[in-house]
Amino acid sequence: MPLDPDDMRERVCEIHGIPLKYGRMPIYYGLMGPPPGWGEVRTNNFPHANSYIMGGCVMDIDNDPEKGRAYYCPECRMAEQAYIDAGGE
Numbered sequence: 643m644p645l646d647p648d649d650m651r652e653r654v655c656e657i658h659g660i661p662l663k664y665g666r667m668p669i670y671y672g673l674m675g676p677p678p679g680w681g682e683v684r685t686n687n688f689p690h691a692n693s694y695i696m697g698g699c700v701m702d703i704d705n706d707p708e709k710g711r712a713y714y715c716p717e718c719r720m721a722e723q724a725y726i727d728a729g730g731e
């Protein structure tokens with residue numbers, strides 16, 4: 643998915659119908675991949691959570707802090723957290 647700011651301007655979450663916010667996100671290094679089925683759950687329920695990015699997938703992030711930023715939907719983040727808190731069910 644491209645992260646070109648011009649390309650993502652004025653984006654709205656198709657699930658929650660609110661504008662996406664642009665901000666910083668934590669970067670995790672060396673974690674295991676998401677559990678099976680996570681991608682589908684995320685796509686269907688909180689596609690714009692963007693609550694973290696995997697450092698291993700990003701080159702030169704230490705030299706370019708802008709790469710630690712992305713658009714996200716706060717409602718998606720809450721939905722994601724609720725999903726995690728519920729034990730992934």
Ligand SMILES: [Zn+2]
Pocket residue numbers: 655656657658659688689690715716717718719
């Ligand atoms: Zn959303």
